[in-house]
Amino acid sequence: MLSRAAKATQPDREALFELPGRCLQPGGPTSPTCDALRCSLGFRTGRMPCRLVSLHVPMPLPPLPEPAKRSTRVAALARTVPATGFLFGSLLAFNAAQTASLVMRPLSRRTFRRFNRWAADTWWGWSVEATKILYGTRLEASGDVIPERENAIVLVNHQQMADIPFLLAFARSKGRLGDVKWFAKKSIMYVPGVGWGMWFLDCPFLDRDWTRDQASIGRTFGHLLRDDVPLWLVSFPEGTRLTPQKLEAGRDYAARQGIAPLRHLLLPRTKGFVASVHGLRSHITAVYDLTLGYERGVPTLWQYMKGYSRRAHLHARRYPIETLPVDDAGLAEWLLARFREKDELLERFYATGAFV
Numbered sequence: 001m002l003s004r005a006a007k008a009t010q011p012d013r014e015a016l017f018e019l020p021g022r023c024l025q026p027g028g029p030t031s032p033t034c035d036a037l038r039c040s041l042g043f044r045t046g047r048m049p050c051r052l053v054s055l056h057v058p059m060p061l062p063p064l065p066e067p068a069k070r071s072t073r074v075a076a077l078a079r080t081v082p083a084t085g086f087l088f089g090s091l092l093a094f095n096a097a098q099t100a101s102l103v104m105r106p107l108s109r110r111t112f113r114r115f116n117r118w119a120a121d122t123w124w125g126w127s128v129e130a131t132k133i134l135y136g137t138r139l140e141a142s143g144d145v146i147p148e149r150e151n152a153i154v155l156v157n158h159q160q161m162a163d164i165p166f167l168l169a170f171a172r173s174k175g176r177l178g179d180v181k182w183f184a185k186k187s188i189m190y191v192p193g194v195g196w197g198m199w200f201l202d203c204p205f206l207d208r209d210w211t212r213d214q215a216s217i218g219r220t221f222g223h224l225l226r227d228d229v230p231l232w233l234v235s236f237p238e239g240t241r242l243t244p245q246k247l248e249a250g251r252d253y254a255a256r257q258g259i260a261p262l263r264h265l266l267l268p269r270t271k272g273f274v275a276s277v278h279g280l281r282s283h284i285t286a287v288y289d290l291t292l293g294y295e296r297g298v299p300t301l302w303q304y305m306k307g308y309s310r311r312a313h314l315h316a317r318r319y320p321i322e323t324l325p326v327d328d329a330g331l332a333e334w335l336l337a338r339f340r341e342k343d344e345l346l347e348r349f350y351a352t353g354a355f356v
Contacts, residue, residue: 061159061350064297064308076306083130084305090126091193094119098200109227116200117230121178123197128169128177135307139169142355143316148175151231151284152318153276155335156292157265157342158236161301163292166312170290171232179230183272202229210271217272221279233276233284237268237335264346268339270332277331281321289317291342293349315345315355 067073098116105112131137156167171177181198186205188195199205204220206213224231240246246266254261261267277287292314299309317338325331349355 061294062297064294064299064303066303067308073306076308079134080306083134087123087127087130088193091123091197094123095193095196098197101200113202113227113229117178119178120180120197120201124168124177124180125172127165128172131165131305131307132169135310137169137304137307137310139166139173140311140313141170141173141316142313144318146174146288146316146318149230150174150176150286151280152233152286152288153273153280153284154232154234154288154290155273155338156234156236156290157242157346158238158240159242159292159294159298161241162299162304162309162312163236164301165304166292166314167234167290170314174232176230176232180232180234182234183236204233206272213272214275217275218279221276224280225283228283231283233280235272235276237270237273237339238266239269240266242266262339262343264350265339265343268335270335273335274328274331277321277324284321286321287319287324289319289338289342291315291345291349291355293346293355295353313349313355315349317341 067076098119101112101115104115154167156163168177168180171180181201181203183204183206184195184198186207189199189205202220202223204217206216223229242265250266251261254267259267292312294309294312296309303309325334345355
């Protein structure tokens with residue numbers, strides 16, 4: 001019986017899998033013994049070779065298809081373009097106000113930060129509310145109870161840019177929307193709008209060179225600790241969005257390192273997480289492990305804005321900071337263990353449509 005994810009693929013996209021761990025021979029019988037890794041490596045299974053058609057590595061969920069009806073696509077654009085224009089224009093206006101707020105920083109860092117937290121909370125709140133009003137977009141949460149207004153490191157799997165607005169919706173429900181900070185590539189800092197806004201919020205920007213990044217992260221954390229800044233520090237430990245090519249490369253890397261590969265995720269990069277825990281241990285009270293799942297396909301940010309993905313699922317686990325290891329190796333192993341658990345959660349989600 002096909003999983004919900006497989007059923008939702010477009011007719012012209014040949015279904016490549018049933019339950020996670022099985023695949024379909026396009027035009028042929030089911031091959032129950034062919035799992036995703038063996039498919040990607042081209043092993044023969046049963047009487048015929050396992051072939052992949054549109055994807056080189058079978059993904060747990062394909063990209064979200066566009067609506068078949070032209071009228072649906074046109075109606076979505078008619079709603080989305082005015083809302084997007086308003087949001088982008090207002091974002092530049094907020095950037096201007098944030099730039100003006102620099103005069104406050106020498107006089108009162110607390111006032112400067114309070115204003116910029118308000119700006120982030122307001123604009124991100126408008127963004128979340130827009131899709132909720134226009135399309136009824138919602139997030140279904142399960143798992144541990146997450147307290148409101150708690151300082152935490154937030155770990156999330158990363159599939160597409162649409163992950164971000166769903167995370168913002170969750171942060172808003174916990175009173176932390178204006179306090180979200182993201183690890184981001186340094187190049188984003190120079191992009192008007194979101195990039196400039198993130199700079200005003202003291203988000204950590206990375207060069208992807210650990211020698212420079214370690215010093216930069218340390219300086220940013222020093223500012224946050226000095227001023228006792230409330231925060232949710234969001235990290236995508238995979239370091240990039242999941243694609244078939246990256247998943248295949250990750251499996252090759254795992255094989256070379258003698259590590260069991262993950263089926264639905266990339267292996268997490270541990271250095272940033274270890275540095276975050278060490279640098280913020282005295283400031284945070286917990287680490288959250290959030291797992292995001294989509295129902296019919298993974299949407300792009302533009303598809304999210306057009307209302308094509310109206311519901312996502314999020315499973316939360318909360319770990320008090322005192323329960324985490326204190327040494328580098330222990331923290332790295334802890335993070336890998338969480339990602340193995342996430343992999344099992346996604347396995348269940350793609351087979352049943354629910355995390356629990």
